[in-house]
Amino acid sequence: MSEHDADQSSAVSPEELADAVESGESITLLDVRNREEIDAWRIEGPNVESVHVPYMRFVSANVTGDVGSLVDPERSYVVVCPRGEESAEVVGMLEDEGIDARNLSGGMAGWADVYRRREIGSTATDATVFQYHRPATGCLGYTVVDGGEAVVVDPLAAFSDRYLEDVADLDAEVVAVVDTHVHADHVSGLRAVADAAGVSPSIPAAAVERGIDYAVEGREDGDAIEVGGSELRFRASPGHTTGSVSLLLGDVLFSGDALFLNGVGRPDLQGGDADPSNLAGELHATLTERFAELPDDTVVAPGHVRPETAAPYTAALGALRARLSAFSEPRAAFVDRIVGSVGEPPANHGRIVAINLGREVVDDAAAFELELGPNNCAVAD
Structure with missing residues (x-):
């Protein structure tokens, strides 16, 4: 795990996310998977909005110092990847920029277990x-x-x-x-x-x-x-x-x-x-x-x-x-x-x-x- 890994306080469990979705809470998902994975299967709900920015764009932006330009800094995000690893890194990068973000623990694999x-x-x-x-x-x-x-x-x-x-x-x-x-x-x-x-x-x-x-x-x-x-x-x-x-x-x-x-x-x-x-x-x-x-x-x-x-x-x-x-x-x-x-x-x-x-x-x-x-x-x- 890198220096940008999110700590446990920046994580949301799949069950907690399910609670939020079912209660009608407005949620913005930042999905860092590739387009084929997203097109095949995504998290949906009554008030769920998904934003797609591939993980590798964050990796590149982190080198150039442009991470904050990839998202709206005024919004809060739940970051999603296949198993919660790349998304944890992205959460760390966003937090370094003062952007509110939490990692979906276990990623889509964890979501499938709910x-x-x-x-x-x-x-x-x-x-x-x-x-x-x-x-x-x-x-x-x-x-x-x-x-x-x-x-x-x-x-x-x-x-x-x-x-x-x-x-x-x-x-x-x-x-x-x-x-x-x-x-x-x-x-x-x-x-x-x-x-x-x-x-x-x-x-x-x-x-x-x-x-x-x-x-x-x-x-x-x-x-x-x-x-x-x-x-x-x-x-x-x-x-x-x-x-x-x-x-x-x-x-x-x-x-x-x-x-x-x-x-x-x-x-x-x-x-x-x-x-x-x-x-x-x-x-x-x-x-x-x-x-x-x-x-x-x-x-x-x-x-x-x-x-x-x-x-x-x-x-x-x-x-x-x-x-x-x-x-x-x-x-x-x-x-x-x-x-x-x-x-x-x-x-x-x-x-x-x-x-x-x-x-x-x-x-x-x-x-x-x-x-x-x-x-x-x-x-x-």
Whole structure:
């Protein structure tokens, strides 16, 4: 480390940054990574502004005494790099110039490790529902706890131990682990959590038919999993994939990637011979027909969230029906819009799908690297 390294008092932890982002605090990030890294993945939030000045420009300016010219000296910065090393040096340089700056400890790697849990409300069941949020990618997972039993929904492999530890802290035990579909944006923790808990992993039967290469319990539309005195009921919700389901717990709908707070699931990530237009048509039917019987006060708990969304990441189904054009669009118009608006897919989605189908095996470090970046599983409304 150089003479310009920032001391601990000039650092902000990833958790502290997540607190600030979620509270709506105005934050200026000074990102010193290269442009390719920034374009692939960045920290975003409702009141987050990013300024890009590559690390090597600071190194050069430090030699010539021009560091202060690279930024606005009247502003305060959180400095970001891949692992917190180059950014620590930059913070030291800025502090030498009297500029307020703090280093993001651990950099983007530390940011990727942040995983937050909060309780979300339900008035129609005695179960307690916990929502997990990974700010780095927007992925959401859930744990339902009732009567000393727990069900984990859409777990991430990177945090497999976390669910088990949290359930143990609640004096409960995991009785089931469920994926709502074969994920394309992150490596699933379905098998790891189920194996550690000594239970069979559950996934929609239609997803099993895609050729899952490991022992799994296929669940049909209408099946239920009991957890304490409550039950999670499977509801076929195809469209994002042929095998997508949602889960209904009292008045809470775990919508997977069928319905988000600001859009719907994209229909082009399944691959193979799946036709995105046909899947988009199925998604329209899921939203306007299969969900039609659910009351407006149903709490929608989705599988992903956009960075600008405020916590907690839920919404009343009635509010989404009023806000999203998907619920009022004719089927043909919906299909054309969705298929034509998919954008870039999640990074490494083909390999991630293969891993989640059990056709490819990677170690934890490789899996962690594969899924970094925005999940890109939604089509915004």
